[in-house]
Amino acid sequence: MFVATGRRAFGRWSSRQSLCRPAVKVATTTLQRGGDLRIPLPSSSRNPWMLDAQQPNAFMSTSTNSADLLCVHVFVTVKEGTQEAFKEASLANARASSKEEGIARFDVVQQVDDPTKFVLVEVYKTAEAPAAHKETSHYLTWRATVADMMAEPRHALKYKNLFPVTDAGWSYPPNTTLE
DSSP states (O other), rough: EEEEEEEEEEEESSSSOOBOOOOOEEGGSSOOTTOOOEEESSSOOOTTTTOOOOOOTTSOOOOOOOOOOEEEEEEEEOOOOOHHHHHHHHHHHHHHHSSSTEEEEEEEEESOOOOEEEEEEEEEESTTTTHTTSSSHHHHOOOOOGGGGBSOEEEEEEEESSSSSGOOOOOOOTOOOOO
């Protein structure tokens, strides 16, 4: 177990060996105020300070099988002055969309340096889910509401997820409040 407290960090190989490593400086910005940061070391004794493909670490998945999810990024540019109305309509659509059976995730993000640009990040559980989503009343309402706000036609790019490797890594937990 690797334990970091304040600015000093101490490591120990295992409970069977009490070999302690020398104190190591730890960036204080990585620590919660008043708390300890506990990071497990790799189980291999080859080199406990070096993580590589031979030594999977506790924070990374070692699976190469991805869930069969379709990730769609919809790029939108709205007319100047319509950002707030677009945001309101898009958030209403996202709230309803996130409850659909075929949707694992539905995010709305706005570009920091150009607030007229948005990306809708839609993660679908099945290949049929996008078509089902486009038949819902909340999508049809959103599409009609934002049609005149578009500075240019929206466009989408489709991706296959690689990580997280499970649907659970994408889906909202049950009974989660998203706001």
